[in-house]
Each structure stands twice: as structure tokens, then as C-alpha cells.
Amino acid sequence: MEKKVKLLLAEDDENLGLLLKEYLIAKGYETDLYPDGEAAYKGFTKNQPYNLCILDIMMPKKDGISLAKDIRQLNMDIPIIFLTAKNMKEDVLEGFKIGADDYITKPFSMEELIFRIEAIMRRVSQDANSHEDAIYKLGIYTFDSRKQILSGGEEEVKLTTKEAELLSLLCNNANKVLERNFALRTIWIDDNYFNARSMDVYITKLRKHLKDDPKVEIINVHGKGYKLIV
């Protein structure tokens, strides 16, 4: 569900910028820092794709508002958080017109920034994932990932959340190798030993659910991961 989140950070105050970058990285966000609006724009085009932009409004070369407009030209949907240092009524109004997702005023606490980032990422990641909501045909089975239901022949099984998430990943990578660590990071977030064993347990469960059609099979690729054969 959660891939690595990549942030674009545009902040001209070098001290604050580096501090933020360091903190965000420590919190698990891949973060690129740019010292002004132009650099940020270039960085945005070159180092795509970013998941979220954090833009200071007061910046040299190109201010945050117009930077946001330019970014939105390239990507309608990318969430933007503005950092505002001053009493900037008109700019703020302007900002709402271009669809900023949230604002945060200096001085702010790191906790607050993280909170907002998480809130926004939750929203958009769910929007994005709703595209993955799909219906898969697996031999005699039909898997509705949105409802988490696996129907085959006459029976209809309600899968648990973890079962459904894992089967979704397998379906997305049907006939290709689904890497263990990728699956662990997306579903379990952490790829430690215990979660890995937990995943093994769920592979067993899925195999039982799919046992009625010999054409459908989850095979192990030793040391790499699993492959769903259809």
C-alpha cells in the first residue's frame, strides 16, 4: 500500500531547508531539496515522479505560488503544501485558486508537518489505489479486490485484508516474479524476519483457497519471491 514517498522540498533558507530535509529523510521520506523556485522546477521535471511538493512561498527567482502553477501545468493532481512565513493574504487567496492541499505557517513543529504530510498521503494514496481496485480472472476463480471476495464455481469466500492485499499484488504481477521484499514493504511496511514468516503463512492460506483449480498456482522462486501462474 505504501511505496516510498518522494518529496520535493523548495526552501531558500539553507538552515531550515537542510534541517527539514534531514528530518523528513529520517522519517522515511525520500526528499530532494532545492534552494529556489527555478531550481525546484527544473528538479521537478528531471527527477520525476514526486508524490508531494512542499513549497516555501517566499523564494528567490520564482516564488512558491507561481512555481505551484507551473508544477500544476505538468501534473494536475500532485498535492502541494505551502510554507508561509509572512502575513500574505492575497498570495494565500491566490494559492487556494490553484488548489493547494494544505498550508503550514512558520514557525511550525516537525510533528505538525509530518501530520499534514501523512494526512495528505493517506488521501491521495487511497485515490491512487482505487485504480488498482479491479476484478481479476484466475482460472475458475474470480477475485474482486475491492470487495475482497474470491468466488470460484459455486463457493464464495470472503478474504481477510491481508489475504486480499497479497493476492492483489500477485495478480498485478501475474506470471512475473513478485519479490518478497517488495511485497513485504508494500503490505507489511517492514520487511523484518517475523513479517516475512507471516507472509509465508499467508501464501499457504492463498494456496488453499486456490487449490480447486490446478491451472492456478503460486510457485516459489527461491530467494526471490513468488510467481502467480495462470
Next chain:
Amino acid sequence: MEKKVKLLLAEDDENLGLLLKEYLIAKGYETDLYPDGEAAYKGFTKNQPYNLCILDIMMPKKDGISLAKDIRQLNMDIPIIFLTAKNMKEDVLEGFKIGADDYITKPFSMEELIFRIEAIMRRVSQDANSHEDAIYKLGIYTFDSRKQILSGGEEEVKLTTKEAELLSLLCNNANKVLERNFALRTIWIDDNYFNARSMDVYITKLRKHLKDDPKVEIINVHGKGYKLIV
């Protein structure tokens, strides 16, 4: 013709205050911002009538609590929302004694604040103008969130406040995961154990209300929250 909802906003942090004001205006609420308790009190007497007050607790000249007391002297019924830092539960309890309707802890998302305002306006006046679609179609059911009425087929059920608030949130996030903590923060304010159990009870109630249409379903996403399937 809907009448405009008029808000009094008392917040000494100028940046936060202006941002909130602009955001609320963008959301269709007429909003006056005052930088301290005394100014807010004067503004309240001069620019009547307000429909709702949003008061920061920590303010110079006159803090939010005593401001609220004074405002209540003039108007017994006006709804008040306090803005408070996390570690100020005693003050908040004090606040409830004088009849605060709600409080919200910083940091909060704009989304949460809007939901609170709407919830209160719903409670206070049935014809409050809400920028949101107040009517949802759920399979055979129709849910009017303003009137808190769920009608399906021939039956018509009057939902309780909590039922309606929870169903509203679910509808806003239809086919996506509504996170437990988000729902708890927005509806129950605190996301402690007991409130979480209370929410589970309400999920059961909603499921019963929606049981006549198998196409409509509230499924649990283990460890994350609930998803309304339509």
C-alpha cells in the same frame, strides 16, 4: 436562498489566523478574524449576529475560556469551538463547563475543522448551508446527512447524530478506506480505547440499517479502518 453562515474567529497567531480565515472563506463561510480576546469581544458585540465562534484558548489580553464566558453572557446558544494544544485537557474540560460545543487539538487538518463546523451547523439549524452534497445514494438507500434520514424502499429511518456523522464520513470516503483514527478524531475528538469501542458499536448499528441491500456493505480493513462499498 441560503443564508450565509457567519463565523467569528479569534486567533492570535497571525499567520495561522489569516490562513484559517482565507480557507473558511474559500469554503463559503463569512469569516471575521480578531487577533486577541478583547478585540474579539468588541467585534462580537458590534458585528452581530454570528452563527459560530472559533476561539483559540491561548490568546493575549483575554484567553479563549473567559472570552467564551463573556460571549455566553450575551448569547446563551451560540456554538463555540475551541482550538487547543494537545496537552491542555484540563483547560478544555473547564471549557466544556461553560458549554463549549466542541474542541479540536492542534495540529489539525482543514478537513477536520470543516467537518466539525458542518456537524455543529447541522445540529443547530437544519437548513444550514453546507457546501457539500448532503444527499447520498447508497444502492436502494438514500441518505440525507442534513436531516439525518436514511430512506430505503418504503422504510424511513431517523438516524442518531453519531450514526449520521459516521455514515457521512463513510460516504465522503466511499470505496476508500476511512481510517479509524481519522474518524475518531473528527467525530469523537479523542481516539482513546473506549471511543474506539463505541465506534465499533456504531458500525454494527449502521450495518443493521443497511442490511437490506447486499450491494451496500461496510467492510473492515484490519488495523486500518472501514470501507464503504457501493
Next chain:
DNA sequence: ATGAACACTTAACAATATTTAACATTGGAA
């Protein structure tokens, strides 16, 4: 004031989901 009606919370217990543990099996490198 009194109490019935209602909304909400808390408690108690049931049912599921997930993780951890334990032991069996397999695959591949030394």
C-alpha cells in the same frame, strides 16, 4: 420534580485476523 424515551458509553463475551512459535521439508552452495 418524575419518569419514560432516547442517545451514547461501557462492559462482557464471541468471533476473526494476524503474528509468533514449532517443527517439517526443500533447494542450493560448499
Next chain:
DNA sequence: TTCCAATGTTAAATATTGTTAAGTGTTCAT
């Protein structure tokens, strides 16, 4: 082959959620 790490499988332990009912407070008409 031999041995170790990776995987398979089952069951116990733990955590989360489902459900019902009792408890608590509020409202409102009498």
C-alpha cells in the same frame, strides 16, 4: 553428500473487531 538457509505447514498466542445488553446521562412531557 552435507549442511544451512529458505520455505511449507500447522497450531498456539495475541490483537482486533463484532455483537448484544446493561449502565449512564439527557431531554422532554406530564
